[in-house]
Amino acid sequence: MPTVTRREFLKVGAAGAGALAASGLGFDVALAESNRVKQKLRIEGAKELHSICPYCAVGCSLVAYTRTNSDGTTQLLQIEGDPDSPVNEGRLCPKGATAMQLAVSPRRVESPMYRPAGATAWQKISWDDMLDKIANNIKASRDATFVATDGNGNTVNRTEGIAFAGGAAFSSEEGYFATKLMRGLGLVHLEQQARV
Numbered sequence: 001m002p003t004v005t006r007r008e009f010l011k012v013g014a015a016g017a018g019a020l021a022a023s024g025l026g027f028d029v030a031l032a033e034s035n036r037v038k039q040k041l042r043i044e045g046a047k048e049l050h051s052i053c054p055y056c057a058v059g060c061s062l063v064a065y066t067r068t069n070s071d072g073t074t075q076l077l078q079i080e081g082d083p084d085s086p087v088n089e090g091r092l093c094p095k096g097a098t099a100m101q102l103a104v105s106p107r108r109v110e111s112p113m114y115r116p117a118g119a120t121a122w123q124k125i126s127w128d129d130m131l132d133k134i135a136n137n138i139k140a141s142r143d144a145t146f147v148a149t150d151g152n153g154n155t156v157n158r159t160e161g162i163a164f165a166g167g168a169a170f171s172s173e174e175g176y177f178a179t180k181l182m183r184g185l186g187l188v189h190l191e192q193q194a195r196v
């Protein structure tokens with residue numbers, strides 16, 4: 001009788017259990033093949049475009065598949081990780097894997113939303129109005145909290161009532177620019193999402 005090592009026994013056992021579980025759940029070869037064919041049909045003949053995930057500074061590469069419809073509109077079919085990218089080798093984190101929702105989700109917020117103090121509902125406002133509102137609020141907070149000298153009479157010229165948090169998708173240049181701007185306003189509380 002041939003002898004079976006413990007390692008071989010465990011290997012055979014694991015394979016058998018896997019096969020049983022697969023057939024129990026109905027994942028047979030035919031289903032896998034039909035899924036493969038369906039996937040092929042979905043992006044068959046599609047135009048392949050390369051892009052970068054917008055969410056964080058890892059910068060994973062994406063492939064977007066689009067099709068031009070008979071009425072001339074472009075339809076986005078699929079977004080997935082780019083297997084040729086040395087950064088992510090086709091993989092995406094759960095956030096990046098939902099990148100397609102940025103384009104197609106009916107729940108996507110497409111304009112600035114404002115909820116006045118005391119109101120219960122959000123309202124759409126224009127980008128110009130939103131930027132004016134932010135600028136006015138920054139000026140008001142800065143004027144109200146600016147500290148010219150500390151308790152010992154030292155000149156400090158700092159704005160203590162505003163904090164700034166940068167996004168992880170900042171490039172080095174954007175981070176440099178944001179830091180210069182905020183320090184220029186006298187902010188001392190700067191943070192960066194990648195460190196939070």
Ligand code: SF4
Binds near residue numbers: 053055
């Ligand atoms: S959010 Fe995820 S998929 Fe996107 S760049 Fe960062 S790690 Fe990559």
